[in-house]
Amino acid sequence: MKYERVRNFVNGSFKEVSSQRTLPVISPTDGSLLAEMPCSTAADLEEAVQAAKAAFPGWSKTPIKERVQVFFRYKYLLEQHLQGLAALVSEENGKTMSEAVAEVEKCIELTEFATSLPQLIAGEVLEVSAGVECRTSHVPLGIVASIVPFNFPAMVPNWTIPNAIALGNCLIMKPSEKVPLSLGIIARLLKEAGLPNGVLNIVNGDSEIVNAICDHPDIAAVSFVGSTKIARIVYQRATQHLKRCLALGGAKNHLLVLPDAKPGMTAQNVAASMSGCAGQRCMAASAMIGVGAVDHIVDLVCEEARKIVPGQNLGAVISKESKERIEKYITEAEAQGARILVDGRGVQVAGKENGTYVGPTVIDYVTADMAVAQEEIFGPVISIMRTETVDEALRIENANPYGNAASVFTQNGGMARYIAERASAGMIGVNVGVPVPREPFSFGGWNESKFGVGDITGKSSIEFWTRLKKSTTKWNPEEGVNWMS
Template structure:
């Protein structure tokens, strides 16, 4: 089993609807996704399975097991045993593994991307971007030697105090469907580089990319048990958040699941970082570069079929900037909705019929509550894929903050437009929203931009940038209702999350053997 070829992780077949003879992680109907425990790909003994369907065709790509209690225990035990040796592995060795892993991922980027297209539905270019943004985190972990530097100070004669960062132990990552490669790569490379071992649960909707990443970890020599991959739904989540062997939990996903995971993990004494929902705003001032602002809004609102936690879902037009909305509609109308591997496709299907139905109902609610649906993507026809979960770009005008289309995260290719009279009004609107992932302003005024960045209550701010997600030398810094926890993902914050500080005070006397009386008062180190 150690020599299992990458293409044998699951039975290979042509990607449904690809139009080309691509071999990928997709399976024939009835194929199964394995567990990855102690360096082995293991066929689950589960009695219940979850169908993974290609969102463009409804073809069953694979079946994912609801891991048994025994399998979860074996994975946790493997991680616990591996931690004893992995934590003592030199930092240079761990750094070398990150360098090898980034090279392996880069060499398999297209295969990872094709898996994402088949299971998640993204267009191929966006799927490659999914892999690339995760790869950047791995590359940043090649600098783990810098991240783990401590501090040292001679605090008294012959006495030094210094700090070291030590790993926690076994940690868990619980991933969403919308970034099958990037989000796992936010988690386990940081955990492993800092000396932890990891239990990873990919989304049961699209686990293929995570399984390929596990294989690549094994190929580059990351030891058995350091990374384990388990599957399932609520029962698996409850195991990871409750088992005493797990010291910390990372989660990205929706509000309901995130709040449950955070509350359960912290009630069991674990660290937890949880990225939740979002409602990201772009404030457009009339002095903005019109063409740049319109293109940026269209790309950020409709890319990935709007299934991004940083999707730009609300555009706030100040004054005369509202006159640009018809042009946004026309550019959005020209976007091509199609299968992810079709040439020229701009956005693919939504993840499931249920997601499509929910987004469609929120569009209807906007019309019912008095907004105007200027561009309605419901019922879009994609002839080659009649069974796909397709929703075309949709633009809603005249929305208010009281409407459902504004209050709820639609998580689809829907742009809600709000008109206000001033920057004051725009800031008040953004700041009254319960979410705080990101907000952007489009302007050519330095003073307006400076005021916006200073006063807006969002963790990630863009100035003429529609999706201001920072690169991994920084950290993902959503706040307010978009985040639960004290320490954010990747970068220095991520390293802090997966490590604990230890201070050491040492006293090496220059005049050994000189008799001193015992001191019973509080030491002052003077």
């Protein structure tokens, strides 16, 4: 075992949990045992909640201009520790080092946005009548919780940590049991940056802790990122207990490729979108719809896919079970009549035979009723469907229950606008394979890719992590009373 046993982070220090039940933390790159993670109990969560309750009065009353000073220092520390944190992300998640570096760089950008929050939440004041003022202010919710997935061990926690905490809340974070190590480094950096004890607490565990978070009466809000199946359950359970909840689920992102698209650029974008982070991201291209004569572009997509080599510029998928599930989708599509143009099944990397790798896979002549066309595969697989018209392509895209992202590749501005306006997705790309908005624009999908109101990052997150207080003040009784006062 390479690392010491994982511990919770409560009230500013790392602590053992009360349970002896553990789960192994396995590196997907070579199958080695990295650590053991104990499964916390409701009693461990209660300890974290009490630490957060004790910290909240002082932290919430600290002016936001002072609170964000922690995040100026945290941003500097992320920059100083970028390579070390990225190496750990790569080791426990399986993504390539360059992808892990990009992940930490995104953490830095998210933190930079949080330092601007004092300018963004300045309250409004208006004299609505003679001597009568109305004022608004953003008030923190209290104790909040965030449940995060395995595919971005550092970035997704930083979707919530800087904003939720800078806005005055105390946060309980539950990492994925598959990748709990990176968040421990983040906790250390925040403590070094001056974050007071109890403002951030980390509780490790599995579904038992997820349920306990949703049920706990002192937790005011829950954010979740994961599969649609679990996002729906978390949303229903949390809101049943009258909590505010924003639960982000899975995706089936469609790329509409028109015959006039720039062939080389399009092929590079499609291949990179479907294989980046081994396809384990909710913004990955999973389905390409070729409209009309696009064989020349499909050929180039295959050429680009063959340049992507597992263990070199393609990372591992998270587990043996994921590898088996992804390969099952490919085999099933082939049995149903689809053509496997590039086959990533059965891959082994020399020297890392116990790693869980799936090679880039291009499947052509997929029909809309196949599982590979409908379900989230979460691997480096692109399913190609064919249509004669844009409207037919849009019908396929619109019919899918998810709604994270959709992109169009064309040189026709009018057609790009036509598709962008009609695609049923929260994030749209034009000649962009992964249309993730950059700060201050917010991340969030539609339909069954998101349950709840608002987005998890950017300006939209302010509304989720705060309540709006409205105050009306009058100090001149001599003015009398009218309908506005």
